[in-house]
Amino acid sequence: MKYLLLLLLPLQLLAQERAVLLRNVNVVDVETGTVRTGQHVLVSGNRIERITSKAITRKGARVVDGSGKFLIPGLWDMHVHVFNNISGLPPNEYYHPLFLANGVTSVREMWTKPGSLHHVRRWRSESATGSRPVPRYASVGTLVDGVPATWPNSDTVRTAAEARALVREVKASGVDFFKVYGQLSRETYAAIADECRKLNFPFAGHVPEGMTMAEASAAGQRSQEHLGYWAMFAELSDQQQKFRGLKPSELTPALRIELLQSVSAQKASALAAVLNRNRTAFCPTIVQFRATVLGDDPSIREDGRLQFTDSMDRADWTEFARRFTPGNRTLREARFRKSLDVVRMLHENGVLVLAGTDLGNPFVYAGSSLHDELSLFVEAGLSPLAALQTATLNAARFLGKEREIGTVTQGKLADLVLLEANPLADIANARKIHAVVMNGKLLTRADLDALQQDAKAQIRALGQGVQSGATGR
């Protein structure tokens, strides 16, 4: 008995993290866009215990002066890849301190193989106890493709029977959702949708190449990822009979321009109605798409944040940036601009938009790229409030967790970001982070700076590990 008590002691100490009192702060209500000035926010355990305009004290609490500062909910990156499934290398744990240093307190992981779940379980426990700086792994899904698969090492299905069996297997493994991918046939996709419906198991991901966004939505796909692919424009074209079913290889540059110009607001509104009826969310990952079409831009290729990526990725990305030919730059820019128009039109028609970066892809950075995504939403035409919602309230709603998280509300989980300036006036102010509260634990500016240094140290160690004999990819 005595030994048991001794073993329990460290856990109890961890649970007794000191209370945090944020004094005289401006609280941003991301639901309504109002700002309540002069608030005192008390965090106790991992919850927001109290929000009041009366001055309060709490013995032993860490006090932060919030004068002139703005409090928002912790940010979510709804599309990340932490695992290196293609190369088989260990997961990029150096992302974790970078997420928190940039105010990203929750993530949705988009390719967690059942065999990798032990990592997620460990991260979830580290995040819960605060023993290491790790965001919430709010949801993790496993990628399943058709044949031939887009990526090596992905799980694939050829037949409806295989698809149904794999849905059952993935659900039983403890993964949170099934991620559908581009090469699935209509037959296997239909089987996945049906089996998921029977098991009440969510599926989300790419719209398969042989299907439309409207069809995938009607089948029950919870979220649709990415944007700017030619089939998307064809679906939104007012000349569908001309463009539907054409393969990208059949689209000449002239046809591409014509296709972009034929995208219609009316078609976007009709698609939005379908997505809304089926409660399908849209996670465009604009920041990743921008690098895909404009990755030869010096502002992308010579980004100072390259120091926050490992040497193998850096080599890959340089190689990636070499593929661009300057000749088609105008077309690439037109495609990017039209993609932003699509985001705006779907948003204006009420579609639930999610902020995701597709971290793990070239020129996407842990944490800071989420802020780029928010700026791109504003560039597309969303208000700063609407942009902020994509990374807070919308994410919580999408996962059915809005009663627990997603706003600065008494009783909710204490994932918070304290900003130097008002993000509703300028979304770039969301980058000016004074402090973060992760699951009730305070991280001051000095702590956040130390986390960035920690990430750099991990990246350096990784480089040495690679040179001393890890296999390439």
Ligand SMILES: [Zn+2]
């Ligand atoms: Zn992805």
